[in-house]
Amino acid sequence: MTVLDAPSAIRPGTLGDSVLRPDGTAKVQGSFEFCSDLNAEGCVWGATLRSPHPYARIRSIDVSAAWRVPGVLAVITADDVPGQANYGLIVPDQPVFAADVVRYVGEPIAAVAGDDPEVCRRALAAIEVDYDVLEPLIDAEAALDPNTPAIHPDGNVISSQPVIHGDRDATGDVVVEATYEVGMQDQAFLGLEAALAIPDPGGRGLEVYVATQWMHEDRRQMADCLGLDPESVRLVLGGVGGAFGAREDISLQIHTSLLALRLGRPVRMAYDRAESFLGHVHRHPATMWMRHHATADGQLVKVESRMVFDGGAYASTSEAVLLNAVTQAPGPYRCPNAVIEGHAVRTNHLPCGAMRGFGVVQVCFAHESQMDKLADACGVDPWELRLQNAMHTGDTTITGQVVHNVAPVEECLRATAALPLPDEPVGGHPRADGSADVMKTPGGAGRTTDASDVVRGIGWGVSMKNLMYSAGFDDYSTARCRLADGVVTLKFATVEVGQGFVTLAGQIARSVLGVDDVVLGRIDTQVGSAGSTSASRQTWMSGGAVAAACRAVRDRLFLHVAEQHDVDPGQLEIDGTDVRDEASGWRIPVVDASAGVDIDETVEYRHPATEPLDENGQGDCHVGFVFVAHRAVVDVDPELGLVKVVQIATAQDVGRALNPLSITGQIEGGVAQGLGLAVMEEIIQTDGIIRNGNFTDYLLPTFLDMPDVVATLIEQPDPLAPLGAKGVGEPPTISSTPAIVAAIRDALRQVDGVGRPLDRVPVRPADICLPARASASSTTG
Amino acid sequence: MNVTLTINGTAHTYDLEPRTLLVQLIREHAGLTGTNIGCDTSSCGACSVHLDGEAVKSCTLLAVQADGADVTTIEGMASADGTMHPVQQAFMDEHGLQCGFCTPGMVMAASSLLAENPSPTDEDVRIGLEGNLCRCTGYHNIVKAVLTASGADQ
Numbered sequence A: 001m002t003v004l005d006a007p008s009a010i011r012p013g014t015l016g017d018s019v020l021r022p023d024g025t026a027k028v029q030g031s032f033e034f035c036s037d038l039n040a041e042g043c044v045w046g047a048t049l050r051s052p053h054p055y056a057r058i059r060s061i062d063v064s065a066a067w068r069v070p071g072v073l074a075v076i077t078a079d080d081v082p083g084q085a086n087y088g089l090i091v092p093d094q095p096v097f098a099a100d101v102v103r104y105v106g107e108p109i110a111a112v113a114g115d116d117p118e119v120c121r122r123a124l125a126a127i128e129v130d131y132d133v134l135e136p137l138i139d140a141e142a143a144l145d146p147n148t149p150a151i152h153p154d155g156n157v158i159s160s161q162p163v164i165h166g167d168r169d170a171t172g173d174v175v176v177e178a179t180y181e182v183g184m185q186d187q188a189f190l191g192l193e194a195a196l197a198i199p200d201p202g203g204r205g206l207e208v209y210v211a212t213q214w215m216h217e218d219r220r221q222m223a224d225c226l227g228l229d230p231e232s233v234r235l236v237l238g239g240v241g242g243a244f245g246a247r248e249d250i251s252l253q254i255h256t257s258l259l260a261l262r263l264g265r266p267v268r269m270a271y272d273r274a275e276s277f278l279g280h281v282h283r284h285p286a287t288m289w290m291r292h293h294a295t296a297d298g299q300l301v302k303v304e305s306r307m308v309f310d311g312g313a314y315a316s317t318s319e320a321v322l323l324n325a326v327t328q329a330p331g332p333y334r335c336p337n338a339v340i341e342g343h344a345v346r347t348n349h350l351p352c353g354a355m356r357g358f359g360v361v362q363v364c365f366a367h368e369s370q371m372d373k374l375a376d377a378c379g380v381d382p383w384e385l386r387l388q389n390a391m392h393t394g395d396t397t398i399t400g401q402v403v404h405n406v407a408p409v410e411e412c413l414r415a416t417a418a419l420p421l422p423d424e425p426v427g428g429h430p431r432a433d434g435s436a437d438v439m440k441t442p443g444g445a446g447r448t449t450d451a452s453d454v455v456r457g458i459g460w461g462v463s464m465k466n467l468m469y470s471a472g473f474d475d476y477s478t479a480r481c482r483l484a485d486g487v488v489t490l491k492f493a494t495v496e497v498g499q500g501f502v503t504l505a506g507q508i509a510r511s512v513l514g515v516d517d518v519v520l521g522r523i524d525t526q527v528g529s530a531g532s533t534s535a536s537r538q539t540w541m542s543g544g545a546v547a548a549a550c551r552a553v554r555d556r557l558f559l560h561v562a563e564q565h566d567v568d569p570g571q572l573e574i575d576g577t578d579v580r581d582e583a584s585g586w587r588i589p590v591v592d593a594s595a596g597v598d599i600d601e602t603v604e605y606r607h608p609a610t611e612p613l614d615e616n617g618q619g620d621c622h623v624g625f626v627f628v629a630h631r632a633v634v635d636v637d638p639e640l641g642l643v644k645v646v647q648i649a650t651a652q653d654v655g656r657a658l659n660p661l662s663i664t665g666q667i668e669g670g671v672a673q674g675l676g677l678a679v680m681e682e683i684i685q686t687d688g689i690i691r692n693g694n695f696t697d698y699l700l701p702t703f704l705d706m707p708d709v710v711a712t713l714i715e716q717p718d719p720l721a722p723l724g725a726k727g728v729g730e731p732p733t734i735s736s737t738p739a740i741v742a743a744i745r746d747a748l749r750q751v752d753g754v755g756r757p758l759d760r761v762p763v764r765p766a767d768i769c770l771p772a773r774a775s776a777s778s779t780t781g
Numbered sequence B: 001m002n003v004t005l006t007i008n009g010t011a012h013t014y015d016l017e018p019r020t021l022l023v024q025l026i027r028e029h030a031g032l033t034g035t036n037i038g039c040d041t042s043s044c045g046a047c048s049v050h051l052d053g054e055a056v057k058s059c060t061l062l063a064v065q066a067d068g069a070d071v072t073t074i075e076g077m078a079s080a081d082g083t084m085h086p087v088q089q090a091f092m093d094e095h096g097l098q099c100g101f102c103t104p105g106m107v108m109a110a111s112s113l114l115a116e117n118p119s120p121t122d123e124d125v126r127i128g129l130e131g132n133l134c135r136c137t138g139y140h141n142i143v144k145a146v147l148t149a150s151g152a153d154q
Helices: A024-029 A117-126 A140-144 A215-226 A253-263 A273-279 A318-327 A360-378 A382-389 A409-418 A501-512 A538-565 A660-679 A736-752 A765-769 B022-029 B086-093 B103-116 B122-128 B140-153
Strands: A044-050 A056-062 A072-076 A108-114 A128-133 A157-165 A174-182 A194-199 A206-210 A233-237 A267-270 A286-294 A300-310 A337-345 A455-467 A476-484 A487-492 A518-520 A572-574 A578-581 A587-589 A599-606 A624-637 A642-653 A708-714 A778-780 B002-007 B010-015 B048-051 B054-057 B070-072
Touching: A024 B086, A024 B103, A044 A117, A044 A253, A044 A273, A056 A108, A072 A117, A072 A253, A108 A117, A108 A253, A140 A300, A140 A337, A157 A318, A174 A360, A194 A253, A206 A253, A215 A233, A215 A253, A253 A267, A286 A360, A300 A318, A300 A360, A318 A337, A318 A360, A360 A382, A360 A455, A360 A736, A382 A409, A382 A455, A409 A455, A409 A624, A409 A642, A409 A708, A455 A736, A476 A538, A487 A501, A487 A538, A501 A518, A501 A538, A538 A572, A538 A578, A538 A599, A624 A736, A642 A660, A642 A736, A642 A765, A660 A708, A660 A736, A660 B140, B022 B048, B048 B103, B054 B103, B086 B103, B086 B140, B103 B122, B103 B140, B122 B140
Parallel strands: A044 A267, A206 A233, A300 A337, A487 A518, A642 A708, B002 B070
Antiparallel strands: A044 A108, A056 A128, A072 A108, A157 A337, A174 A286, A174 A778, A194 A206, A194 A267, A286 A300, A455 A624, A476 A487, A476 A599, A572 A578, A578 A587, A624 A642, B002 B010, B048 B054, B048 B070
16 A cells, blocks of 8 residues: 555646546556557558577568568568658667668568468568578676677677766775666566558648657657658547556557558557567666765765676667766766766577666666665664765756755655564464465466565665756757637647646646636647657656646636736736636636637747766756665575565655656556566576567566565655656656665575675566675775 | 356357367357456466356366356446456455456455355465465455455355
């Protein structure tokens, strides 16, 4: 169960109220149209041929046999791409179809269209590709070596970014260091990739229904490759079954469009789960060495780090992921000196890009593990050490940026510590007969654990996360508000992936404009860009845009009313249905007040400009930051290496809680994904070949894995945020992972006084129960 | 081959290839797209429907195995007058969904669980629904919804 602060009295449906989802009825009744449900008159199916090799030269592609499969309507390859051959979010380095080289298992080579999926499958099987199989580059460290042959014309290094701050030669009385690793995590949204492309008559444009995160960026990349003007490519959001970063890159958008334009008829494509694992980017695996220097009593003096992120075969957003990682390497702590070196490289692994937490998840596991190590070396309690070093508003980050945001790190730590510990006994609930409830023990229904062997541990994790897009990116969102006949219509291209912006938009209109009757227009590209639903940015950005558009409409309505009725526009307000003058008590229904006028305002909201980092990694590169603390309680079976996460307590900086119920959902869902990375989830690749691309072998948290979550919201409205509110999506995932690992370490230390380093996530049973391998860890001072 | 079955109270006969899965019959032949496909390996439960009153994963059954059966999908859960099933209503009220892709399968599995055990504990719900995955909610609001619905049933 979750403890939330009691909300104060607020008008139902407005900001601060736990408003229910407007799409909830359709979603519980099965009538909500997910993208995979869409169809059109005369629609045929498309499918993609993918590389079985991580690295190979293509000698030839022979599609002639595919054409002979009955029911085949189109077969296309790189030769059929009329526009730009490559696409990409930051640099166009990824081929629409591989022409001469394949660089990862699953890289698209050709696409077919046919009457049904089975025809497509037979056609794909009939395409003959002659490969010269090459030795794959699978070691990210080797990719940095200038002597390693380049696997891509742009080279093996996607991005390198140092951050040098303060006195690079500073040293501390106490020094701790270790090397940490994070495995590749999958976003594992449940709603598989799907698209429906409907060509315009004459073939000069098309309408594409797709489940994505960023409509206008998809359109830009699609138009480039299709050789069309962006205006000729109209995107409509198909119902999205979760995203978590995996839909920020192009997957099947261009392929589906090419087939539809070729055939002059609607084409739909849909991935199955195995193809989905190959068809979208994943969380970057990372290797991070860190050395922390502190005074004898635990005050941070300097953080040094060298980190290598494995970007896989193509660049995607690696550069931005790395920027987040290097700039937030010390975490939410005052750190006067830093020497950080970060690299993102190409390998023949699956391409990596956005996933909830975006670079900060990786460094947070490292910096929080380091804070525990430091606490141990200084003889200070881990919570006290964090409190002692906690960042506050006005402090400077390691890029020299002053944190102007509300920065309640101390409050998060104190509030989390005040939350109750679980009353559940170690080793599981006792049954009536006194035996343990096996479902509550590590290993659960496997019934392998003896409750008397179970040891409980407690650990901490604290994090900071930048909000919005950084480093000089022109980041904005557009919203249109129209008032006609007393009804407010909002229009935006803000993608709803399940996070609840469709709920929030109505709340904003009811609060800012004051009219209760709010209708949402279709989410498509017939309005300006809203930017991406990522970086915890839409509450701030699209929330800011909707609020500004609503304010503009309200002001125009008040002027109109003032003219018509000889009242002071400065004294007017709207209470849900009526415009009223509070002083005189005069009122008029909004429907009458707006009769005969059509008030229509479109506003672009921009956050204050950021700047790129200089050659030393210095600069005001981020817009703002959000903070959170997590405390994990785990039960561990040290002999079998099994873990049951018992409870996560968390206090999260939200600025202002615009919809407490919705925030709770984000916190609990985010914790589940943090738990997944801590002890369950990893895409395994051997020699560049994925071993577990399905939900049987890729382990996702279930009902029984989910711990109790006790949460409290730290509400300190941020004066920089348009609604005082910060984004809430990413923080729950980021520091729940290191908190869980710290708790496992704590439990294991109780067993033999030494414990295990657990310097890699996910923590596997063997990491817990086998003798500790030689560790890179050391402590001096 | 012919498969005759009842879906949401209406009898249907389909001429199908023997390899057709029940979920394909429901989505592609009956046109009921509320039943979702999330994994193809019977791991996620998004395709859960009722077969003669009991929840099954419809990607795990051949359509021919449902010959003569009574199938209920999410579209058949509301009353004839449109009133939502208590489990549907509780998922709404308790914010037991975000993206909503797992929701139809969850509602079907949960209503089957409640038919068997009308007064489950929190633990009973977790064990009963363990075969259904949700990636958005962290499950707690789903458990709350099922417990709320069980109260409504009493």
